[in-house]
Amino acid sequence: MSIISWDEFRRQQQGEYELTITPDELRIGDFIVRVDTLDGVPPITPRGQRVESFDQKQLFQRHCKRVVIDLQRCLNRRTSGTEASLSSAGALPRLTGKLDALRNSEITATRLVEAWQVYRRLSLVAQAQILSFHRHGHIDVADAKDAVEELLEAVPDHLACLIWFTHIKEPSRYAFQHGLNTALLTAGLAHAAGWTGKVAETLVLAALTHDLGMMRISLQTLRKKDALSAAERDHIRLHTRMGHELLAQNDGLPDAVASVALYHHEQADGRGYPEGLTREGIPAMARLVSVISAYQAMTTPRFHHGAMSHQQALGELWKLRGKQFDEEAVDAFSKFLGWAPPGTLMRLADGRRAVALHAVDGQRRPLVRLLHHRGEEFVFGVEIDLNDGPVSAGADGQGVVLLADGSGGVKHRELTRKLPPALAPHTAGTADESSPTQPRRERRQRPRVDAPRGTRILVVDDSRTIRESLRHMLEQSGYRIHLAESGEQGLELAERERPDLIILDIILPDISGFRALRRLRKHPGTRDLPVIMISGNSGAVEKFFLQRVGADDFIQKPFGRFEAFSAIERLIRAGALGRRLAG
Numbered sequence: 151m152s153i154i155s156w157d158e159f160r161r162q163q164q165g166e167y168e169l170t171i172t173p174d175e176l177r178i179g180d181f182i183v184r185v186d187t188l189d190g191v192p193p194i195t196p197r198g199q200r201v202e203s204f205d206q207k208q209l210f211q212r213h214c215k216r217v218v219i220d221l222q223r224c225l226n227r228r229t230s231g232t233e234a235s236l237s238s239a240g241a242l243p244r245l246t247g248k249l250d251a252l253r254n255s256e257i258t259a260t261r262l263v264e265a266w267q268v269y270r271r272l273s274l275v276a277q278a279q280i281l282s283f284h285r286h287g288h289i290d291v292a293d294a295k296d297a298v299e300e301l302l303e304a305v306p307d308h309l310a311c312l313i314w315f316t317h318i319k320e321p322s323r324y325a326f327q328h329g330l331n332t333a334l335l336t337a338g339l340a341h342a343a344g345w346t347g348k349v350a351e352t353l354v355l356a357a358l359t360h361d362l363g364m365m366r367i368s369l370q371t372l373r374k375k376d377a378l379s380a381a382e383r384d385h386i387r388l389h390t391r392m393g394h395e396l397l398a399q400n401d402g403l404p405d406a407v408a409s410v411a412l413y414h415h416e417q418a419d420g421r422g423y424p425e426g427l428t429r430e431g432i433p434a435m436a437r438l439v440s441v442i443s444a445y446q447a448m449t450t451p452r453f454h455h456g457a458m459s460h461q462q463a464l465g466e467l468w469k470l471r472g473k474q475f476d477e478e479a480v481d482a483f484s485k486f487l488g489w490a491p492p493g494t495l496m497r498l499a500d501g502r503r504a505v506a507l508h509a510v511d512g513q514r515r516p517l518v519r520l521l522h523h524r525g526e527e528f529v530f531g532v533e534i535d536l537n538d539g540p541v542s543a544g545a546d547g548q549g550v551v552l553l554a555d556g557s558g559g560v561k562h563r564e565l566t567r568k569l570p571p572a573l574a575p576h577t578a579g580t581a582d583e584s585s586p587t588q589p590r591r592e593r594r595q596r597p598r599v600d601a602p603r604g605t606r607i608l609v610v611d612d613s614r615t616i617r618e619s620l621r622h623m624l625e626q627s628g629y630r631i632h633l634a635e636s637g638e639q640g641l642e643l644a645e646r647e648r649p650d651l652i653i654l655d656i657i658l659p660d661i662s663g664f665r666a667l668r669r670l671r672k673h674p675g676t677r678d679l680p681v682i683m684i685s686g687n688s689g690a691v692e693k694f695f696l697q698r699v700g701a702d703d704f705i706q707k708p709f710g711r712f713e714a715f716s717a718i719e720r721l722i723r724a725g726a727l728g729r730r731l732a733g
Contacts, residue, residue: 170218173211175287176201177399186216242353242434243345245482251342253509255310257492259574265311266566268304269334272297274685276330276358278664281657283396284365285612290662291402298354301333305341310492310508313338317493317555317562319450319457325364328446333358335442339486355403356410357439363393363411387423390415410436414443417474429476437476441467441483444475449555457554460487460494489514495553495560503558504534505565513537519572521560528560530572599719601727603628606647610640610666611655611684616707620653623711637661641669644676651718651727653705656685671700680726682717684709702726 182199201207210217275297279289305312316331336357340350364372367389371382378386394412397403413436416422418429429437448463458466464484471480490496494506496518504518520531536550555562607629609620614635621631632647634640637658644652652670656663663683670676683701702724703717721727 169220170216173207173214173217176207176210176217176219180217181220182210183218183220185210185214185218187214242349242438243343245343245478247342247344249339249342249482249485250488252309252313252338252486252488252491253513255308256508257310257314257569257573259570261308262311262314262566262570262573265304265308265315268301268308269312269315272301272333272358273326273330276326276333278656278662278685279329279359279362280326280365282662283362285657286659287396288400289359289362289397289403290665291400292668293662293664294355294358295351295402298333298337298351298358301337302341302346302350302354305337309338309341313487313491314493315566316446317495318566319555319562321451324450324452328443328450329358329361331450332360332439332443332446335446335483335487336439339438339442339483342486343482352404352406353435353438356407356435357442359393359397359407360410360414360439360443361389361393362397363389363391366392366396387415390424406433406435409433410439412436414440416440418476419473422474432476438479438483441475441479445483451554451556457556459552459554460490461552462554490516490550490552492516493555493562495555495557497551497553498534499549503528503553503560505560507533510535510537521565526559527564530565530568599722600627600715601629601650601718601722604630605651605727606630606632606649608632608634608640608643608647608649608652610634610637610652610658610663612636612657612659613655616655616684620714623714627715635659637663637666641666644670644679645673648675649679651721652679652681654681654683654701656683667700680721682721 180201182201201210275290275294279294282289301312312334316334319327319331333354337350337354340353345353367386371378371385374382390412394408397408397411398405410433412424413427413432416425416427416432416436418432418437420426420428425431445463445467448458448466449460451457464487467475467480467484471477488509490506492506492508494516496504496506498504503521503523505521506516506518508516510517515536518534518536520534521528522531605628607624609617609624609631611617611620612635617633617635621633624631632643632649634643637660640652640654640658643649654663654666658666663685667681667683670679670681680702681700682703682705684705684707703720705713705717718727
């Protein structure tokens with residue numbers, strides 16, 4: 151499946167939208183326009199045919215190479231019974247209590263480093279979801295659930311740190327950061343509300359995936375800076391149905407998750423989409439995620455608008471409560487975040503710039519760190535307690551002004567990297583181990599060591615270019631290469647050929663590299679095979695991540711001979727592969 155272009159959308163508006171899929175992608179209820187058969191004779195008359203049973207689906211799978219479906223009719227195929235079921239999905243307990251957990255959470259150097267590992271893990275999963283959804287229309291449900299469970303376990307001790315990370319926002323990474331940050335904020339609010347178990351897990355998983363349907367919308371339309379036309383707005387509104395439709399095809403995903411994707415743009419006054427539901431008809435999870443998602447969008451710089459400050463975004467939510475947004479959800483979310491949550495940029499009454507750390511003894515105003523402009527960077531200054539008074543109100547009475555993320559060129563990713571040594575100055579000399587930074591590639595100080603000629607290497611990647619590039623460079627060194635283009639094919643070859651090393655892509659067309667690796671580690675014949683994972687996401691290089699998923703090493707795309715052979719050499723020096731001196 152591919153992203154819907156603007157031309158494709160116009161054809162859809164004319165009733166001519168068609169999508170070509172393989173028979174294995176068919177679902178009961180799909181509306182078939184025509185087929186391309188294996189033997190030239192259709193098993194049944196396909197034109198205008200809706201797949202009504204599993205037996206019909208199997209007929210098409212046996213006899214057809216490709217099937218053309220009408221996507222619009224597929225998206226609109228739900229019965230009234232299904233609608234009622236979805237509307238009732240995603241129930242939540244009442245949002246009660248003080249919701250003041252964030253006021254009692256503190257940022258320390260140790261907690262920040264620990265929380266960073268959780269953040270990077272969830273970030274990697276969010277990016278993998280985006281790529282997989284874009285390419286194949288599905289996600290790795292088990293991996294997403296694992297990441298959400300890990301996040302919820304970390305929240306009680308690392309809440310302030312995780313909220314700090316939600317200020318890391320880059321326009322070029324909006325696609326996955328939006329779901330990621332929405333999930334972090336949702337997990338924090340769920341903890342503050344006392345929600346645990348399946349309720350919290352399902353809610354956070356829904357927040358992480360709620361906007362995946364945007365991956366099927368034209369980038370040209372999403373990045374347009376001018377006002378959208380009515381037709382373009384209708385085009386974008388398709389993302390809720392597409393997100394729901396594709397998420398519903400993922401086995402093991404709770405119905406409430408797909409329900410949130412479908413209904414998160416409904417409005418309390420009935421003016422939302424796709425169905426114009428009023429508050430009573432909108433699932434509670436969708437009402438809550440809608441508020442948090444809107445806050446995230448408003449406080450993030452986009453192609454068509456700048457970022458609002460925390461104060462401005464909350465003001466907008468309050469202005470629209472009872473109309474666009476659920477009143478109870480807005481009230482609870484505002485109480486949870488408070489006046490200036492961790493990571494909020496501000497200008498003090500005396501003109502100095504600062505960033506919020508955490509509350510002090512549960513008070514309303516936080517402890518902050520001054521920011522000093524040094525060259526093109528910002529560095530941390532001393533801590534100031536805003537509850538002390540003098541810096542909170544100037545002679546002009548204006549006091550502290552909250553600023554939008556990114557104001558004045560401040561980059562939160564850089565602040566995050568510098569914060570641990572600033573909080574614990576004695577660790578500054580060991581920043582590579584104690585702070586959330588990316589490892590640096592060391593210069594070669596000794597001759598390269600290779601594995602013996604004839605070493606068998608299995609390369610699993612859906613990109614023909616990468617498969618052939620690796621084959622070419624590895625065969626030149628005398629290695630025997632096996633190639634697989636999917637996870638299942640790779641697992642079959644691994645069991646049959648028993649290679650000495652596997653190079654495994656994270657994003658694959660059937661199962662993810664994470665799932666394939668877990669299955670390798672569970673099988674007695676393959677559990678000890680060294681595995682090098684490859685991905686375009688640099689977060690996977692972190693030792694924490696490699697140990698957790700069971701990989702032995704990592705190559706980041708794009709890569710060349712140096713990166714590939716360096717990874718192999720590291721395994722040799724670690725004793726995972728035999729060695730020979732490079733000739």
